[in-house]
Amino acid sequence: GAVVSQHPSWVICKSGTSVKIECRSLDFQATTMFWYRQFPKQSLMLMATSNEGSKATYEQGVEKDKFLINHASLTLSTLTVTSAHPEDSSFYICSARTVSTDTQYFGPGTRLTVL
Amino acid sequence: GENVEQHPSTLSVQEGDSAVIKCTYSDSASNYFPWYKQELGKRPQLIIDIRSNVGEKKDQRIAVTLNKTAKHFSLHITETQPEDSAVYFCAASKDSGYALNFGKGTSLLVTP
Numbered sequence: 329g330a331v332v333s334q335h336p337s338w339v340i341c342k343s344g345t346s347v348k349i350e351c352r353s354l355d356f357q358a359t360t361m362f363w364y365r366q367f368p369k370q371s372l373m374l375m376a377t378s379n380e381g382s383k384a385t386y387e388q389g390v391e392k393d394k395f396l397i398n399h400a401s402l403t404l405s406t407l408t409v410t411s412a413h414p415e416d417s418s419f420y421i422c423s424a425r426t427v428s429t430d431t432q433y434f435g436p437g438t439r440l441t442v443l
Numbered sequence: 444g445e446n447v448e449q450h451p452s453t454l455s456v457q458e459g460d461s462a463v464i465k466c467t468y469s470d471s472a473s474n475y476f477p478w479y480k481q482e483l484g485k486r487p488q489l490i491i492d493i494r495s496n497v498g499e500k501k502d503q504r505i506a507v508t509l510n511k512t513a514k515h516f517s518l519h520i521t522e523t524q525p526e527d528s529a530v531y532f533c534a535a536s537k538d539s540g541y542a543l544n545f546g547k548g549t550s551l552l553v554t555p
Binding site: 360362370371372373374377419421423425430431432434435436437439 | 484485486487488532538539540542543544545546547548
């Protein structure tokens with residue numbers, strides 16, 4: 329149980345385009361999902377906290393108009409990187425928090441490469 | 444906000460030896476301290492965690508100790524094996540359901 333999926337697993341896009349990444353909790357309901365970003369050989373940095381049915385809370389320094397987060401259901405949160413640029417190339421990982429056990433589980437990550 | 448420091452950044456040990464990774468945190472409100480193992484290109488995997496009401500926790504070859512007064516916690520791996528080679532991250536948060544503040548990671552290499 330407690331499986332989190334992400335789609336796509338990797339994406340390559342041109343500079344200036346937008347990319348949507350989905351995070352799904354497959355066998356549990358997640359009222360809260362977290363989005364992290366990890367640059368090569370670096371740690372995971374929290375970008376935002378996504379609560380179902382409400383606006384996401386962004387960490388300092390993360391542009392909310394550039395990284396759009398939508399958490400419309402208890403099993404799905406999406407991160408849209410708008411007008412992507414090469415410096416947005418990174419590994420984006422979500423985690424979903426189970427209500428029953430108050431534990432968070434990580435998705436497999438999405439490798440974004442912006443040319 | 445919370446600041447988690449992790450040392451060393453790289454660690455190389457011989458198979459069978461022990462490995463120790465140390466972390467410190469700054470926010471006294473943190474009560475949950477998990478450790479993750481991440482292999483290249485994959486998601487972090489929770490290997491052990493500890494809460495502030497416990498000083499030590501052990502799971503087979505892996506143990507974690509916590510000194511809440513000094514605000515530091517450590518990961519101990521005994522009888523290391525080559526498959527233990529990976530990047531290990533410590534983290535701290537208010538509790539298990541809250542956002543995690545990660546350390547910078549330790550790249551562990553276990554040589555046969």
